Amino acid sequence: MKWARLAQEKLNQELAEQPAVEPEAPAAFAEAPAAKAPLAPPIEPPSAPAYDWQAVLYGTKPAAPVEPPPPPTATPPVTEAVIPPPPPPAVAPTSPVPEPPQVSPAAFDWQAVLYGTRPIAPVEPPVAEAPPASLEAAPAFESPVVEAPEPPAVEPVVEPLVEEFPSAPVAEEEILPVESAPLTVAEVPVEPLPQAETLPALPVAEEEPAPVVEPPEPELPAAVEISPVFEAETVEVPAAEEPPPVEEEVVPSVEAPPIFPPAAEGAPVEPPPSAPPAEPPPESPASAPLFDWRRILNRNRPVEAPPETPAPAAPEAPAAEAAPPAAEPPAAPPVFDWRRFLNRPRTPETPPVQPPVVPEPPPAPQPVVPPPPPPPAAEQAAAAQPKPRFELDAGFLWSAEVLAAQGRRPEDVTVEEISWLQKLRAGLGRTRRSLVNNVKALAGRGPIGPDELEELEGLLLQADVGITVSERILAALQERVRREALPGDQVLPFLKSQLRKQLELEGDDPTGFAPKRGQLNVWLIVGVNGVGKTTTIGKIAALATRSGYRTLIAAGDTFRAAAVEQLSIWGERSGVTVVANPSPKADPAAVVFDAISAAKARDVELLLVDTAGRLQNKKNLMDELAKVRRIIDKQAIDAHIESLLVLDATTGQNGLQQAKVFGETAGLTGVVITKLDGSAKAGIALAIVEQLQLPIRFVGVGEKIDDLRPFNSYEFVEALLSDYDAA
Numbered sequence: 001m002k003w004a005r006l007a008q009e010k011l012n013q014e015l016a017e018q019p020a021v022e023p024e025a026p027a028a029f030a031e032a033p034a035a036k037a038p039l040a041p042p043i044e045p046p047s048a049p050a051y052d053w054q055a056v057l058y059g060t061k062p063a064a065p066v067e068p069p070p071p072p073t074a075t076p077p078v079t080e081a082v083i084p085p086p087p088p089p090a091v092a093p094t095s096p097v098p099e100p101p102q103v104s105p106a107a108f109d110w111q112a113v114l115y116g117t118r119p120i121a122p123v124e125p126p127v128a129e130a131p132p133a134s135l136e137a138a139p140a141f142e143s144p145v146v147e148a149p150e151p152p153a154v155e156p157v158v159e160p161l162v163e164e165f166p167s168a169p170v171a172e173e174e175i176l177p178v179e180s181a182p183l184t185v186a187e188v189p190v191e192p193l194p195q196a197e198t199l200p201a202l203p204v205a206e207e208e209p210a211p212v213v214e215p216p217e218p219e220l221p222a223a224v225e226i227s228p229v230f231e232a233e234t235v236e237v238p239a240a241e242e243p244p245p246v247e248e249e250v251v252p253s254v255e256a257p258p259i260f261p262p263a264a265e266g267a268p269v270e271p272p273p274s275a276p277p278a279e280p281p282p283e284s285p286a287s288a289p290l291f292d293w294r295r296i297l298n299r300n301r302p303v304e305a306p307p308e309t310p311a312p313a314a315p316e317a318p319a320a321e322a323a324p325p326a327a328e329p330p331a332a333p334p335v336f337d338w339r340r341f342l343n344r345p346r347t348p349e350t351p352p353v354q355p356p357v358v359p360e361p362p363p364a365p366q367p368v369v370p371p372p373p374p375p376p377a378a379e380q381a382a383a384a385q386p387k388p389r390f391e392l393d394a395g396f397l398w399s400a401e402v403l404a405a406q407g408r409r410p411e412d413v414t415v416e417e418i419s420w421l422q423k424l425r426a427g428l429g430r431t432r433r434s435l436v437n438n439v440k441a442l443a444g445r446g447p448i449g450p451d452e453l454e455e456l457e458g459l460l461l462q463a464d465v466g467i468t469v470s471e472r473i474l475a476a477l478q479e480r481v482r483r484e485a486l487p488g489d490q491v492l493p494f495l496k497s498q499l500r501k502q503l504e505l506e507g508d509d510p511t512g513f514a515p516k517r518g519q520l521n522v523w524l525i526v527g528v529n530g531v532g533k534t535t536t537i538g539k540i541a542a543l544a545t546r547s548g549y550r551t552l553i554a555a556g557d558t559f560r561a562a563a564v565e566q567l568s569i570w571g572e573r574s575g576v577t578v579v580a581n582p583s584p585k586a587d588p589a590a591v592v593f594d595a596i597s598a599a600k601a602r603d604v605e606l607l608l609v610d611t612a613g614r615l616q617n618k619k620n621l622m623d624e625l626a627k628v629r630r631i632i633d634k635q636a637i638d639a640h641i642e643s644l645l646v647l648d649a650t651t652g653q654n655g656l657q658q659a660k661v662f663g664e665t666a667g668l669t670g671v672v673i674t675k676l677d678g679s680a681k682a683g684i685a686l687a688i689v690e691q692l693q694l695p696i697r698f699v700g701v702g703e704k705i706d707d708l709r710p711f712n713s714y715e716f717v718e719a720l721l722s723d724y725d726a727a
């Protein structure tokens with residue numbers, strides 16, 4: 001017992017001594033944060049280990065973004081976005097005339113730089129020159145992201161567009177004189193662009209979750225005189241049938257003009273605060289686009305067909321091309337050097353382009369950087385411990401490979417692109433997992449036979465690919481198997497090539513739909529309720545602004561009360577002016593008429609027309625849409641017109657039914673698939689192309705401003721059938 005007691009006492013004694021250790025730990029940690037604080041501010045030093053992906057890679061960001069990055073405090077990026085001022089649309093006709101935001105110089109050249117102009121290779125050639133590849137060296141500013149959505153200079157200048165269209169033009173249809181409600185132009189403070197990630201979902205959304213059901217709006221009477229005519233069709237809630245007044249004449253809200261003129265008076269309007277002087281167009285030319293759409297879109301034949309593009313440059317280049325490159329052997333293969341990507345020099349967008357700006361680095365701030373102690377370590381170390389939210393997981397590596405397969409070099413890749421692909425891949429994840437796993441299991445049995453083919457068809461149907469497409473793919477597979485055995489490991493690659501074929505409409509030039517420079521392009525956005533039309537317009541507007549297009553938005557959704565407000569928010573985010581008529585039940589055709597007039601007067605290049613959601617079986621609403629289309633055709637005769645149907649991917653095959661009617665009414669030229677990040681069955685994309693014979697122009701994978709990208713069949717298929725999954 002004594003022994004036990006003694007032992008117990010000793011034990012207690014030891015325990016009593018232990019606690020002392022703890023205090024130290026916290027102290028040590030406490031230092032860390034302290035040290036970091038000072039480091040935050042100096043973002044410039046390219047070598048600094050602290051990789052601020054957003055600031056560095058999104059070179060695009062204008063001044064604004066700079067602040068947010070460092071102190072990730074929960075300050076208020078949101079507030080500054082001016083989101084709250086929903087009703088900025090000064091109703092008063094006296095409001096000054098906003099001007100189409102001038103696109104900043106560095107913006108990426110959507111048409112010339114990205115698409116249109118250049119053939120596939122142009123951008124790549126530099127590859128040869130790429131050799132500057134000295135990893136650390138800061139070669140890169142070429143494409144580096146610069147894309148400074150700099151403050152789209154807003155020229156308040158408002159030419160007397162007015163008289164452009166004297167009174168009522170010759171539109172046979174009359175636009176309801178919808179109240180004298182003056183047309184308003186939502187002033188857009190020209191906020192530079194995109195905070196890539198910040199933009200939260202539009203608040204408005206909730207107001208009207210807008211399901212598919214026809215918005216039974218209460219209302220009506222007043223302006224609805226004509227509505228009765230069509231009531232017949234809709235059994236339910238005749239009253240609810242809101243915007244019935246489809247009929248008739250488009251009386252251009254002649255009042256519109258008056259609205260703009262005032263601004264003119266405002267004299268020169270120096271007010272355009274933000275916009276510095278700007279003869280912006282300057283450096284933009286060669287500037288590097290944030291994402292090179294042209295390359296993305298043209299890259300429908302990656303690794304497999306490398307000969308077309310890269311081939312010439314890579315293999316033979318060395319020999320024929322000359323010595324310089326000699327030293328640099330790489331530059332071609334699909335091997336993505338993620339380290340190089342991570343270590344690439346940081347380029348605060350715009351600045352790099354302007355040499356003068358460079359001098360700034362030396363300023364005092366340097367000293368502030370004192371915390372250089374950490375940098376010495378080595379960039380590699382930094383790379384090893386990447387930044388927040390950017391992980392070298394399977395998604396990242398896969399994205400990098402896909403981009404590399406398209407000829408993208410680490411220096412040209414942006415975080416935005418990586419992020420986009422990751423989102424797309426994640427969005428298609430559900431379908432992919434099911435499809436890929438089953439196909440692999442099936443292929444693992446050995447050579448493909450009749451049983452396997454049948455099973456495969458079932459898998460495709462489950463993915464919503466549609467019967468026709470499934471049959472076509474199987475027919476091709478059968479044909480292939482007939483000629484020679486198809487090894488199991490070739491099944492997926494074969495499927496990919498088949499799917500890609502199905503996604504590409506014969507004769508369609510995916511780069512051809514980019515807005516034409518120097519002329520008016522009108523993009524009419526249609527679809528049923530809640531599919532994402534307004535959101536898509538906001539995203540496209542942002543993209544267009546960054547691409548340097550003079551853009552304008554027409555708030556043609558006069559039915560949903562919050563639509564105009566929602567659009568003006570997007571307008572603020574993207575720096576695009578919104579033309580709207582706040583009066584309830586305004587005739588959308590009249591709004592569009594006015595918007596076209598304004599667009600002509602301002603030399604706008606891209607006019608985005610929003611429309612109210614409507615079910616394809618509501619005749620009066622479809623007639624209303626037809627009227628809008630007619631107005632566009634008549635008033636914008638020389639314009640390049642695109643009519644895009646927005647389809648919610650989660651609606652699956654149902655969406656196809658809508659398309660047929662919308663096609664007859666609005667003359668569709670393409671489709672935008674939204675919500676691919678949801679529980680969509682990605683196969684719907686294949687069915688759309690096959691059944692509608694319409695090209696997919698954009699795909700949306702989220703609610704943020706940069707969650708929309710031009711459709712690329714290669715990326716889509718890779719995301720759908722990638723078996724990369726290491727995780």
Ligand SMILES: Nc1nc2c(ncn2[C@@H]2O[C@H](COP(=O)(O)OP(=O)(O)OP(=O)(O)O)[C@@H](O)[C@H]2O)c(=O)[nH]1
Pocket residue numbers: 201202205206208210527528529530531532533534535536557560563611612613614674675676677678700701702703707
């Ligand atoms: N997850 C996801 N949500 C999206 C996407 N595109 C739009 N949304 C959301 O879908 C909802 C409806 O979007 P809206 O743009 O208002 O749809 P709409 O077609 O204009 O609606 P109506 O005018 O009522 O016909 C909003 O909550 C959007 O944020 C997308 O690609 N992914």
